[in-house]
Amino acid sequence: MTSVPQEIPLEQFIVLSAILFSIGVYGVLSRRNAVLVVMSVELMLNAVSINMVAFAVYTAPTLFVGIIFAIFIITIAAAEVGLALAVILRVFRNRGTANIDEIDTLKW
Amino acid sequence: MTQAFFDLVAAVVIVGALGVVMARSTVYAALFLIASLLGVAGVYVLLATEFLALVQLLIYGGAVTVLLLFALMLTHVRDLRERAPEPAQRLGALLAGGGLLAGFITMVYRTRWPRDNGTITSIDFNTIGNALFNRWAVPFEIASGVLLVALVGAVVIAMQEEGEHL
Numbered sequence: 001m002t003s004v005p006q007e008i009p010l011e012q013f014i015v016l017s018a019i020l021f022s023i024g025v026y027g028v029l030s031r032r033n034a035v036l037v038v039m040s041v042e043l044m045l046n047a048v049s050i051n052m053v054a055f056a057v058y059t060a061p062t063l064f065v066g067i068i069f070a071i072f073i074i075t076i077a078a079a080e081v082g083l084a085l086a087v088i089l090r091v092f093r094n095r096g097t098a099n100i101d102e103i104d105t106l107k108w
Numbered sequence: 109m110t111q112a113f114f115d116l117v118a119a120v121v122i123v124g125a126l127g128v129v130m131a132r133s134t135v136y137a138a139l140f141l142i143a144s145l146l147g148v149a150g151v152y153v154l155l156a157t158e159f160l161a162l163v164q165l166l167i168y169g170g171a172v173t174v175l176l177l178f179a180l181m182l183t184h185v186r187d188l189r190e191r192a193p194e195p196a197q198r199l200g201a202l203l204a205g206g207g208l209l210a211g212f213i214t215m216v217y218r219t220r221w222p223r224d225n226g227t228i229t230s231i232d233f234n235t236i237g238n239a240l241f242n243r244w245a246v247p248f249e250i251a252s253g254v255l256l257v258a259l260v261g262a263v264v265i266a267m268q269e270e271g272e273h274l
Contacts, residue, residue, distance in 0.1 A: 002229065002230055003227045003228070003229045004156070004227060004228060004229075004230065005226060005227050006110070006226060006227060006228040007110050007111060008110060008111060008114050008154065009226070010221060010224050011216050011217065012114065012118075013151070013155070014212075014216045015212075015213060015216055016118050016121065016122075016151070018208075018209055018212035018213060018216065019122055019125075019209060020121060020122070020125055020144075021208070021212070022205040022206070022208045022209035022212070023122070023125040023126060023128075023129055023205065024125070024129075025201075025204055025205045025208055026129055026201045026202060026204070026205035027125075027128060027129035027201075028201075029197070029200065029201030029204055029205070030129065030197060030198050030201035030202075031129065033134060035134065035176060035179050035180055035183065036128070036134060036137055038176070039128050039137060039138065039141050039176060040128060040129060042141065042145070042168075042172065043125050043128060043141075043144065046144075046145065046148045046168075049148070049160075050148060050151055050152075053152060053155050053157055053160060054155060056231075057155050057156060057157065057228040057229055057230070057231065058221075058224050058227075058228055059221060059222070059223040059224050060223070061228075061229030061231065064229075064231050064235075064236075064239070067157055067159075067160065067231060067236060068236075068239060068240065068244050068247075070157075070160055071160070071163065071236075071240070072247065072251055074160075074163055074164070074167050074168070075251045075254070075255060076251070076254065077167075077172070078167055078171060078172060078255070079254055079255050079258035079259075080258075081172050081175055081176065082175060082258055082259065082262045083258045083261055083262050083265070085175055085176070085178070085179040085262070085266075086261070086262035086263075086265040086266040087265060088179060088183065089179065089182055089183065089265075089266045090265050090266060092182070092183045098183045
């Protein structure tokens with residue numbers, strides 16, 4: 001654990017993560033294909049990880065909970081992708097489409 | 109020098125992310141996603157957490173994107189190109205994303221971050237390993253249980269049923 005001066009201010013990392021998160025929100029709201037929605041969710045998860053790691057190394061280096069959080073986010077994201085793709089595959093086999101606006105059985 | 113590297117990595121991340129949400133072809137979107145996630149690994153290197161960079165490369169660069177490409181292949185997405193979103197839907201998404209971004213950026217620059225003295229602390233592999241297996245051992249085991257359940261669940265859900273064919 002060694003402290004080194006960093007010429008990039010903390011704000012730049014947070015702004016990068018904010019941009020990534022907003023792009024992910026746009027993707028989730030505008031995409032039709034369910035696989036592409038899952039990809040946009042991945043972007044948002046990565047934005048959150050960047051945010052947590054940046055705060056951990058800049059402001060809380062003795063505890064570094066943010067890094068542990070990022071590790072767990074990556075683990076859960078892997079589980080989430082596997083499960084989401086299985087569900088999408090099942091929906092595609094039953095209904096012949098993976099577009100979320102055509103899966104409207106619960107709509108009345 | 110560091111700043112130039114950060115700009116490069118940030119450009120890769122943002123261009124990749126824009127490609128994911130804009131590309132008409134879904135396979136191109138998946139390839140843009142790989143670029144963006146590898147850029148995020150570069151951000152971790154800049155934050156002096158090499159362990160996370162390696163994990164990012166292995167899990168996202170390897171496993172997750174391959175899974176996504178398989179799903180694209182199995183849902184025959186390449187035959188039917190993604191239709192353009194409705195203008196109203198796209199406008200709403202743009203407003204939501206843009207509003208969120210504007211809010212975040214004003215928030216970031218109007219806040220004084222306490223305890224930020226311009227230095228970063230590089231946390232080496234040993235420290236992370238010790239913390240993960242001592243202090244965070246129970247969450248670690250729970251996470252492995254979650255992974256196991258998700259794996260079995262995914263197999264059960266996607267299993268081919270009698271008389272069913274792709």
